[in-house]
Amino acid sequence: MSAATVSKDRFSFQCPVCGNGLPQLLAPPPFDAPCSECGSYLWCRRCSGTDPIRLEALPGRSPEPIEVERVIHTIVGREEPVTVVLDLSRLEMINSSFMARLIMLNRRIRDEGGRFFLKGLQPVVQEIFDRARLHMALDVLRDETDA
Numbered sequence: 001m002s003a004a005t006v007s008k009d010r011f012s013f014q015c016p017v018c019g020n021g022l023p024q025l026l027a028p029p030p031f032d033a034p035c036s037e038c039g040s041y042l043w044c045r046r047c048s049g050t051d052p053i054r055l056e057a058l059p060g061r062s063p064e065p066i067e068v069e070r071v072i073h074t075i076v077g078r079e080e081p082v083t084v085v086l087d088l089s090r091l092e093m094i095n096s097s098f099m100a101r102l103i104m105l106n107r108r109i110r111d112e113g114g115r116f117f118l119k120g121l122q123p124v125v126q127e128i129f130d131r132a133r134l135h136m137a138l139d140v141l142r143d144e145t146d147a
Contacts, residue, residue, distance in 0.1 A: 016046040016055055016071045041067045044086065052083035052115075059090045062098045072108045081113035085141065089120025094128055106138055117141050 013022040020037035022045050034041055043063035047054040053075055075082055086102070088094070102118070109116040119141040121129060129135060 012048050013045040013056070014048055015040060015042065016044055017074050019046075021048075040070050043067055044071065052085055054085050054087065056087045056089075057091055059092065062095055063101050065101065065104065068101045068105055072105060076109055076112040076114060081115070082109065083115040083117070084109055085117045085119055087120045088118055088125060089122065091125055092122055094125050099128075099132060099134060102134075103137055115139075 014020060015022060015035040015038060017040040018035060018038035020035050022035075022042070041061070041063065042058060043061040044055045044057045047056060055071070075084060084105075086105070106116040117139045121140060129138075129140070
């Protein structure tokens with residue numbers, strides 16, 4: 001068994017790009033350290049061994065388009081379409097740049113025949129979504145059984 005396999009199996013979270021194991025708790029923002037394996041900026045992390053694919057957005061980190069593209073490249077283009085659920089429950093605030101990245105992520109996953117959902121919107125984030133009318137562009141799950 002390779003070191004990468006051991007690393008992936010020991011952790012409940014992974015780098016969404018390379019699958020490198022990540023600790024349960026990451027240092028509080030600003031945590032701008034890249035993944036130790038692939039060097040990608042960690043704006044979210046992947047929950048290990050889940051179907052649908054579950055990502056958890058990390059607080060204080062708004063990704064650049066290239067970082068979203070790296071995640072997209074990893075999860076789309078498989079033989080069958082994927083379902084992705086992005087958990088925003090750790091975010092107290094969201095900016096327009098992050099909202100644009102969510103729309104980009106949604107569009108790319110759906111272009112490949114997949115499905116994209118958000119969950120865990122905190123009250124302030126929900127209010128921002130409502131005011132921006134993002135519910136018209138993004139699907140938000142109210143509970144886990146909706147996916």
